[in-house]
Amino acid sequence: GAEGCAALETFQGARTPETDPKARGALYGLTLKHGRGHIWRALLEATALGTRASVDALTQGSEAKEDLALSGGATRSKLWLQMHADACGRDVVIGESAEAPLLGCAVLASALAGVHPSINEAVEAMVRPARRIKPDADAAKAFDALYDRVYRHGFSALKPLSHRTSTDARPETIERRGVVAASLLAADAGHLGDAA
Numbered sequence: 001g002a003e004g005c006a007a008l009e010t011f012q013g014a015r016t017p018e019t020d021p022k023a024r025g026a027l028y029g030l031t032l033k034h035g036r037g038h039i040w041r042a043l044l045e046a047t048a049l050g051t052r053a054s055v056d057a058l059t060q061g062s063e064a065k066e067d068l069a070l071s072g073g074a075t076r077s078k079l080w081l082q083m084h085a086d087a088c089g090r091d092v093v094i095g096e097s098a099e100a101p102l103l104g105c106a107v108l109a110s111a112l113a114g115v116h117p118s119i120n121e122a123v124e125a126m127v128r129p130a131r132r133i134k135p136d137a138d139a140a141k142a143f144d145a146l147y148d149r150v151y152r153h154g155f156s157a158l159k160p161l162s163h164r165t166s167t168d169a170r171p172e173t174i175e176r177r178g179v180v181a182a183s184l185l186a187a188d189a190g191h192l193g194d195a196a
Contacts, residue, residue, distance in 0.1 A: 017057030
């Protein structure tokens with residue numbers, strides 16, 4: 001993990017499993033020992049745990065542990081794929097075609113054109129897995145603990161703060177009292193009060 005540094009990945013609002021356009025991402029558990037690597041790791045972990053939360057919601061009540069099929073540019077990262085397998089406790093399967101949306105269109109077109117009798121048969125004929133990433137048992141246990149201890153509670157715990165600080169509020173209701181520069185951390189700490 002990220003040595004106690006954790007994140008909530010809802011930087012553009014939440015869509016699944018809960019829908020909340022005012023949800024905001026967060027970093028928490030930060031201490032002075034944490035650096036950029038910890039923050040990056042926490043963001044990757046949060047994204048993988050967000051995938052888990054979505055998969056859990058979609059498969060609620062089901063005992064089957066189906067594979068996760070991932071596609072796109074992120075599939076070039078072994079770390080990203082392994083984190084998703086570990087966080088979700090499922091095999092991650094990468095298809096032979098790097099262009100999954102185009103392949104999906106071809107599958108549908110072939111079924112509709114009668115090349116294949118059904119969509120299922122078109123999938124059987126045209127979609128082929130190229131790689132399979134299995135979850136690492138120890139890492140999966142660590143992700144389970146992080147999910148149960150921290151991640152599942154982050155959204156609801158931060159919801160009131162997210163809503164109060166959401167930029168979706170009407171501009172006329174926002175009182176502006178100064179400017180915070182993007183380079184605040186590099187500023188002269190002795191004169192920070194002068195900016196407000």
